[in-house]
Amino acid sequence: MIRLRQSIPLLRGIRVASFIPCTARRSLHNCRVQAEPAPYNNTAAMLLQKNLLHRNNTLYGYGNGTIRYTAFDSQGNTKASSVEMKREDLVAQHGLLPRDLRKIEKSKKNDLVPSILVRRDSILISLLTIKALIKADTVLLFDSVGSGISLNSSTHRDFIQVLKQRLKNETSDETSSQAQPYEFRALEAIFVFALSNLTSEMRVLLTITQGVLTDLESDITRDKLRLLLIQNKKLKVFYKKCVLIRDMLDDLLEDDDILCDMYLTDWKEGIVRIEDDHSEIEMLLETYHNHIDEIVQRTENAISNVKTTEEIINIILDSNRNQLMLLSIKFGVGMFALGGAIFVGSLYGMNLENFIEETNYGYALAFVVGIGSTIWFYVLGIRSLHRLQRMSLLNTLKQKRKG
Template sequence: MKATHGAHAPCRATPFDDTPCDPTQAAPKPAVPHAAQTRDFATSSLRQAFWQHLRFTSSSNPKVAKPLQQDDLPPLQGFLDDHAGLNGGRVVKPGYDGRLRCTEYDENGKITLVDTEFKKSELIAKYSLLPRDLRKIDSSVLPHILVRPSAILINLLHLRCLIKHNRVLVFDVYGSTDSYAQSLFMYDLEDKLRQKQASTAAILGGNLPYEFRALEAVLVSITTALETELENVREPVMRVLRELEEDIDRDKLRRILIYSKKLGTFEQKARLVRDAIDDLLEADDDLAAMYLTEKAQGQEREDDNHEEVELLLESYHKVSDEIVQVSSNLISAIRNTEEVSRAILDANRNSLMLLGLKVDIGTMGISVGMFIAALYGMNLENFIEETNYGFFGISGFCTVLSIIACMYGLRKLRKVQRLSMWGREGSGRMKLGGHNRAREVEERPMAALAENDRGRHLGETVEGIRRAERMREWQDAYKALRETHKDAKAGAAVGAVGRR
């Protein structure tokens, strides 16, 4: 491709510009918007146009060609990646950029704002909060009930609320999976706020203020959600436990493992809710500061004057504690069932191993008899070929030898199976009589204990000495008892002779 000097050749100042220009002149610099607003899509056609522009400019007049400008380059991510999709060259905006979306209720229970976004700085200034308060609200790790001079901040499971003396803000968490439970809470909160008397007013002896009605709606929603989740977990767990009592198989053990994990997560969640309420009940100053309506009217309460809110919190603390106890009992039942199942499986495995050992012992006995028969299978003179009873004699001898070997092996196996608290070796037995009852006592001499305690740790040695002392005391008591019986018998005999 040739180009004469002074002639205008088509070139592109930008990859999408077909305006003819002079290659000796610098390409006009296009206006570039702000980096955060650029949404360039890097495609293969864009890169192809860029390389064509580069080859044409360098071959037309390399002496006067201007170097590439920064704005002539395509986006780096799309330039290097042929498979860059819609994200190529695009500046990704943060998820909510320090904003919180919430719904607001007024003092009459009417919704004034629906899914309205607020900056955190606006919420801090409007409701006299601290940045760390919103950080706890925005977190989903630990439940909190925070009392501030003019507001109550609640972060419990799927609910995040800010309660004032005449306003309630319900925060909508991005990516929440409990939208159904939160929707039910919205309706219940609206009904509670429209009522001048809540369900616990009869217990507390009067009308509840606005903030306590909102607090009760939150606690009702939380405890209801916990009870519903507990019922959904408890029924399948109890069913699987009943099935495991009748039959232990692989599928049931796998299901009980899954339910155990779910129940453990639920129990931890319920325990955190109970602990959050318990921590609030332990703080008298926070309980007194929860009377926001009286505080807005200029009335101050003493730190120990908080009976209404304490009774309200204690009632729901009891409910949450019952949920925790039920879930803990279920977890204990699962663990006990797992231990029993493990013990049964171990016993079955031991039975199979015992059966294998018995088969091995029988094989060993037969092998002993076959060894004798194999010796007679050699082509050598054994001097019994001409006898009439040689075959029957050798066959009977091999059979008897095999039986003896099997009996010896089974006897050793029974000794290995027989376990006691004192061990298997060196245990003598003596019978104790008295009132027609026979009792067996392990007799361990001191020398045997000292011999067995050699090479052991200090704790094991001391325990062996204590066992020897207890055994010696028992032997002394037994001797004294025998002497007493002898004296009683002698006295009875003397009395009988005297009566005669």
């Protein structure tokens, strides 16, 4: 009893996980007590929680730590190039919400859905490969690595040149550019660049598609049909991308409050816009909305032409299939008609005495009967086949009424 009481305090610091009872015949060494210290379990739980959190962040693109961007000042000059900043500092510095950066962080994946978020003193835009934060005197151009286009690529270098010219008022239309605020010039540069890329992509797709459709008019082959299918898929993806941009502009034009909040320069100077006082930004958005709508219509016409061509090809293939079936039926009718001649020949060639071979007209009679039966069966089958071919919709309706 004394030894048992002394061993009980030693087990208080150990948490028993499982216990396998021992029988009387087994020795004491066969009994197992699996125990683990409590601090070890807490550490394993913390490591597991961190691992799951890291996987969750990696899956959805949140909380990656830093965001890389290039900053431009009010004169269009590069204020900072390829700067990496923590997302918490970026949110605190520019008055954003943590969820506003999800679109920028998710852009590391293929993301076709455009968005424009208007905040108190900034505009966060995600349009195709352009991810930018526009303020009254600053533009932050984010890096979109997921689309394969980085800040050092030739495409973004061209866009940066266009953006600098717009911000410095070095465009061909000096009067209109000087009348526009800083944030509108930045938005126009982004829309011009996106519209130029969409137009170039549309021309390439339409040229290739039209070439394939022209080739199919002369000859229908398997390779051409496969190429037409590929082009049709590309056209549908491009069409969906353009429709999303057009819908985004439609939503912006219908919301007066957002249009008024997009005047960042006026807000910085303390000028308050009323509900209908947004004609400049409305005209700017409507202009690019009309261009995008034109691209959508042309792409939709191309998709309609492809669909019409596919229907015509299906009709031609159905017609060819019907011709092959008709030819097979004609061969079947011919084989059925030969059955009469074969039947007469089999009767004439039997080893039974029929006294026909003793006459002078036996062979001629068998020949005439066999040929006559063959012709009669063939004409009867072809007439029945033509009667089925001439059946129209009107005849079908009459038969249904009689029935």
